Amino acid sequence: MYSTVELFSVLGLDESAGLGDLRAAYRSLVKRYHPDSSRDPSTAFRFNRVVKAYKTLEVRVRDLPLREASPAIKPKPEHLDLFALGAEAIGDDDPRRRVESTKKLGLSGRRAAYVFLRKVLYDADDAVVAQAVRSIALLGIRQAEGELASLYARASGTVREAILQAARGTREEAFRSALVYAERDPSSGENDREDAAECLRRMDLPIRVR
Numbered sequence: 001m002y003s004t005v006e007l008f009s010v011l012g013l014d015e016s017a018g019l020g021d022l023r024a025a026y027r028s029l030v031k032r033y034h035p036d037s038s039r040d041p042s043t044a045f046r047f048n049r050v051v052k053a054y055k056t057l058e059v060r061v062r063d064l065p066l067r068e069a070s071p072a073i074k075p076k077p078e079h080l081d082l083f084a085l086g087a088e089a090i091g092d093d094d095p096r097r098r099v100e101s102t103k104k105l106g107l108s109g110r111r112a113a114y115v116f117l118r119k120v121l122y123d124a125d126d127a128v129v130a131q132a133v134r135s136i137a138l139l140g141i142r143q144a145e146g147e148l149a150s151l152y153a154r155a156s157g158t159v160r161e162a163i164l165q166a167a168r169g170t171r172e173e174a175f176r177s178a179l180v181y182a183e184r185d186p187s188s189g190e191n192d193r194e195d196a197a198e199c200l201r202r203m204d205l206p207i208r209v210r
Contacts, residue, residue, distance in 0.1 A: 007057050010050060011029065012134050012137045019062060022054065022057055023058075025107060046171070082110060086101075088101040090116060090119050099125075099131045105135050106135025117144075136166075137175070144174045151178070163182075164179075167199045168202075182195075183196040
């Protein structure tokens with residue numbers, strides 16, 4: 001049985017996410033992975049994981065009053081101002097607002113947000129960078145593979161854990177080079193190297209669709 005942390009990771013979120021965030025992530029991922037939209041069997045597999053994670057978390061999060069009151073993404077993705085969110089994610093003085101704007105970029109469902117997210121990966125605050133990693137995972141931005149590998153090489157333990165956690169949950173190909181680096185890098189620590197190796201193994205397993 002998956003832990004709560006792992007379930008949130010499947011949706012490209014962390015444990016601070018509220019119901020609004022949960023539902024926005026679910027809508028975005030279901031749209032991308034729905035079997036009717038792709039003949040790739042891996043999308044059907046991921047679709048099933050997303051649905052199961054969402055159904056489990058919705059009950060858990062709904063039962064926590066503080067989560068209900070957390071910020072939600074009310075506008076539809078097409079009404080979100082990516083430029084305004086990107087400017088805030090990059091330049092706001094308050095790291096908490098940078099985190100929130102970076103989260104909204106991920107929840108927008110628009111891959112164009114990567115123009116801003118790649119800059120956020122260089123933020124001085126680990127919490128902001130970790131959120132950028134989750135947002136990239138949520139959007140499934142394959143072109144971020146090199147940036148994520150470079151980030152892992154220079155990052156603190158907190159950010160490295162965010163990368164490994166997002167890779168475990170989403171199994172997005174964007175994390176492959178970062179996982180290869182983590183598996184081979186002595187400074188990663190034995191647990192992280194084993195974790196990276198296991199993530200790579202799971203990414204390469206044949207997809208079984210029920």
